[in-house]
Amino acid sequence: MKILLIGATGAIGEVVYEELKNDTEIIQASRNSADYPVDITSEASIKALFEKVGEVDGIICTAGSAHFSTVDEMTPEQNMVAVNSKQLGQVNVVLIGLHYLRDNGSITLTTGVLMDDPLKTASSSAMANGGVSAFVKSAAIEMPRGIRINHVSPSMLEKSKEKYGKLFQGFQPVSSERIGLAYRKSVFGAQTGQGYKVY
Template identity: 90%
Template sequence: MKILLVGATGSIGEVAYEELKDDAEIIQASRNSSEYPVDITSEESIRALFEKVGQVDGIICAAGSAHFATVDELTPEQNMIAVNSKQLGQVNVVLIGLHYLRDNGSITLTTGVLMDDPLKTASSSAMANGGVSAFVKSAAIEMPRGIRINHVSPSMLEKSKEKYGKLFQGFEPVSSKRIGLAYRKSVFGAQTGQAYKVY
């Protein structure tokens, strides 16, 4: 099984890679990759990546950025960071990647706890996560060729507590293993249109 992992060098991407690396050939793509570079805000970059990689059995996208600011400080330009990256970037990975995905393949996108459990300064991120979640639920009913699509919605990783703990006050950090298993379920399971919430 050949899986393309977009966002492989991020904290969530690393978790997905560690969980799946022994059971599949994982192609690690990221913005800073020398072998498989990709910028998900650019359709051309996404297309170039798939042209280089070729046919795959699974696509995981764990990439996407957002600007954090209170609503009264957030500008339309800052909000577009999440729209173009976290939301449309992931959707475009699906729309372009479908043509390189083998029959009965799987697509797994990444959202996050903020769409369900809001924090101050996180409305733009929550908006993008919610948009991706709605897209997955709707797209699942019309996926061709037996292809499945799901999303994993993780909370703050245990290993990220030192960096993000002050922002996520009162949130229980989640183990890498639990988040990794959600990606495993999406890739190797049979469900589609699911939100695998790891909170």
């Protein structure tokens, strides 16, 4: 099984790679990758990546950025960071990637706890996560050739507590193992249109 992992060098991407590396061939793509660079805010960059990689059995996207600011201070331009990256970037990975995905393949996108459990300064991120979640649920009923699509919605990783703990006050950090298993379920399971919440 050949899996394209977009966002492989991020905290979640590293967890996914460790969980699946012994069972699949994983192509690691990221913004800073020397071999498989990709910017998901650029359709041309996404297309170039798939042209280079060729056909795959699964696509996992853990990439996506958002600007954190209170709504009274956020500008439309700052809000577009999440729209263009976390939301449209992942949707475009699906729209373009479908043409390179083998029959009965899987797509797994990444959302996050903020769409269900709000924090101050996180409304833009929550918006993008919610949009991706709704897209997955709707797109699942239209997927061709037996292709499945799901999303994983992780909370703060235990290993990220030192970096993000002050933002996620009162949140229970989750283990890399639990998050990795959610992606494993999406890749190897039979469900589609699901959101695997790891909170």
